[in-house]
Amino acid sequence: MLANKSSLKRRLQIVELVRKRGEVSVDELSQAFDVSSVTIRTDLTYLEQQRYLIRSFGKARYLAQKPGDHVLTPMADGATRKATETTIARFAAEAVDDHESLMLGTGEIVHKIVPFLSDRSNLAVLMHDIGMIQTAQRFLHCELLLTGGQLEQGASAMTGPDAEASVTRRTVDLCFLEASGLDRDGNLLCADPAVARVLDAARRASTRTIVVAYQPQLNERDGEVIANVSEIDALLIDDGIDPPTMELMPRKGLQLHRKESGILEFRKSAS
Template sequence: MVLPVLANKNSLHRRLRIVELVRKRGEVSVDELATAFDVSSVTIRSDLNYLEQQRYLIRAFGKARYVTQRPGENLLAAVPSSATRQAADMAIARMAADFIDDHASAFIGAGLITHKLLPLLADRANLALTLNDIAMVPTVQRFMRCELRLTGGSLDDDSTVLLGPDAERSLSALSLDLVVLEASGIDREGNLLCTDPRLAGVFKAALKNAKRGVVVAFQPTLQGEGEAFCHVSRLGGLVLDDAIDPPTLDLILKAGLDVHRREEGILEFCSK
């Protein structure tokens, strides 16, 4: 991809990186971009205006969305994201499953990706799994032969996730080899975030009594919204798609995690 030469090389470099980041994530807010590139929102809006004029992006409701030109048409169409998301989720789940060995006692926290890793554990021997999402139980029963527990806890209307003090207490009583949790975001201090504070409480209780923690995420938000449940420096592993900005990557590496494996669009970090 070539953009017209600009007088300011820094602006050119930033705009190229903006396009690449938005292409990978599909849609990114102005605030996220301003934080990612350490510039003002005014500067980002100027960049987006230019990139929209060049037909690389579409701006809508404070966000930038990547677009592509369909052959033979003069219309801008959003890049399909559902197939990409499903493929990324499975690749992340596959890497996360490799952390779980035979004979392990593991807590698998509620989440879309964590649910998808369960069938990938079908060949593990003598697993003891603890779950806090009732919807995961049929998947375990269909694909696995293992010891299965559910945490205590309460359910909200139309929810299958067990939350609250009872769930936290039941996890506090367990000795866990590993927990696998799903994050929705990461803040600038390196804290992994969960949108539901009650679920974050359950995750904290699980981590407290686990020998090792692994976190998965698809395009975690780069702002400080949500409840923190763990700092990346406490993790044994982190698996996420590669649509992360350079400052976030630097933060993860400085926290003591190294890139261990790379697949198409997916990164796996492990503690040193």
């Protein structure tokens, strides 16, 4: 009998078993994992949605991945993505208390955090993305600061040595960063090197760091590192990440806390 400590571990084992054998029946899986056929069908439905396998006539067949496919997630339309990003932002905002100083990085999800902070009092908010200023002025009644720095043509985020130095000179209780990528070593990535340097400086200068992401591209190193998951306090992400990535988080000291609407929070373990 195969080990069955959790649904996640079982699903990982199902994928590996189907991959090795090519095709496995529901009854065989039920016996192998000592769970009901209903439980196995639920697992297979999830894994089919994640494009790991195909279900057919009571069996599961392995779905070979095309070269370069690292994120095995169901396709989401624009409306679904926006709704998911908003939910991630709402949960992220719950970490903010009154009287705190914040650093807001750049990115759609970080931008969406701002309205959820409207009921907080006595915040001090440092931004390096001028695209968020109007939203912040509309929803926040607090001290708003810009990092300063250079603004490249077509960009909205302030970068350069002045922006990096501005972050390190201030007391920051909590910074919110948005990752566009994640590699197999747990490095959180940003596509823009100049922005990445500001975000890395903010992370180093902050007491706490929360990273948000929507289906980040999983690859060896396509982007600049802003943090390793072992260096942050929490990662809020949708559930469209692959099982190996799920397994990586506990090894890096982050424990899974499932939220509603398919949102996952990987939070630093209590010491």
